[in-house]
Amino acid sequence: MDSFSRWTQWLSSPDCRAALEGTARFIYREALRISMPSELLPCPDPWRLPPDERADCLQALADDLWLFLRSRSEDWYRRMGAIPAVGRGTRFVMLRVAQQFLNELKDKARTLAYDPRRALYRRLRLILREEAEVSYRATDQGAFYSMDLRADPCPSLATLRLEPYGQWDSPIMTVGLKGMEKRSSLLTLAKLFWDEACRRLGRPCYLPVRELAGFIVAHYPEANAAVRVSLDLCDEDVSGSSRVGTDNAADGGSVEVSYVGMRLEELARQMAGAWSDTQRSTFLLVQGEGLTLAEAARRLGYQSAAGVSYVYRSALDKLRDFCLLWPGLSPPDLDERLFEAFILALVRVCKTTG
Structure with a gap:
């Protein structure tokens, strides 16, 4: 039985409930420690509630955690490794799960009530970071990805920008407007963009995630908000004329x-x-x-x-x-x-x- 099947079986067993509730307590303590926005949690602070309401709040977060685990891919489970076991092994594995859940909450917090195009950029980073077939690198210069682990660092992007992304072949025949926000659709778009960009650059290389976001925005109206907002704020030291979707700071900057x-x-x-x-x-x-x-x-x-x-x-x-x-x-x-x-x-x- 592979990791995915073992995890699926465990999530259907009564053993998982106690582990998830214990993990929910840890997640809440960490969320309160870093002042996580309360909108992302079932209640602002369970320890300020009466015992029965506190139990309901923690159980609600345990339910969210269960849904989070059920939505993971087979590759995610393979990377996670062993399923929770009795004793210290349970705490170790569930701590890793809690950190993954908190990372997702942090990404949601950073785009809470903000511009849709910035949310697209954050979502792309999260998806590419978790995908086993993608090599993802986060550096001081920004987030980069490649479909080839042996690819070179990103060269000058001047060649890519000779022709605006909106004039590239449209990917809509491959990924339609309906459902383009799905994880599988965004991964398909990431591969299409990487293939074409590397062809134009002449070799495989790591591409900035902000460039992928700019490509998607250029072809899908749903991803393009009416307000122009930076997709790559401070990701790379580039001039204003070469930034994707960036307004001049004097004109109001990032929303x-x-x-x-x-x-x-x-x-x-x-x-x-x-x-x-x-x-x-x-x-x-x-x-x-x-x-x-x-x-x-x-x-x-x-x-x-x-x-x-x-x-x-x-x-x-x-x-x-x-x-x-x-x-x-x-x-x-x-x-x-x-x-x-x-x-x-x-x-x-x-x-x-x-």
Whole structure:
């Protein structure tokens, strides 16, 4: 019996329920730690509910986790390996499942209520990263994919852009308008684009996922929002004329980043609320007043900088996880001015909350 069959059998057995409910508790703790938007979860915080409502909330998340597992591909199960077993093995395997589920929630969080074309880009990255037949690389320059593991790094894209993507042969005869958003359809489009792009470039290579998104947008009206929004914000240091679907910053920039910019104070309050009093005080002293860790330690009553150093690092870990959820606040789409404004807002909130 292969991995897929064993997992399918396990998901149909009564043994899986307890494992899923335990994993749901872990997922909730992690989601609260990084301030995951409550819209993506059955309830904002199960531990603030009466016992019966808390049980219902955790069971609802366990049901979502079950659906998540049933929707995985055979390749995903093969990569996941052994099914949960009794004892420590169960916790180890289900921890990996929980991280996969959280990764998907994070991708959803970053596109929640945002532009459809940006959501397309995020979805393409998620699908290509999980697909066994695709070689996927995430770098400081952006996300790249190839159908050939031995392919070269991406060369200059000037050759591809000689002819606009909208003038390339249409893929609509292969992938129709209906159902083009399906995983299988997007994978087919990814292969079609890779084949044609590599033919034009003269050799197999890793292509930016943003270029694939631009190709799809050019041929499918449903993927092309009326508002022009960057599909590749900060993915690569290229000139404005060669960016796909990018507006000039003076014309309003990315709708997503503008949306985050309008919510900076609210996001800062969320982040500060996720910290302990000591973490807030340490962040305020170091970041707000510019003290060294040794100086902050003396102000907080620590005997040495080591103790406050641990508190500061833990605060930064939470800050990093929180920023991963919001466009413009973390790589690969980091907007430095927006991030600086967020930090200033966070300092102001820490001052008012003491």
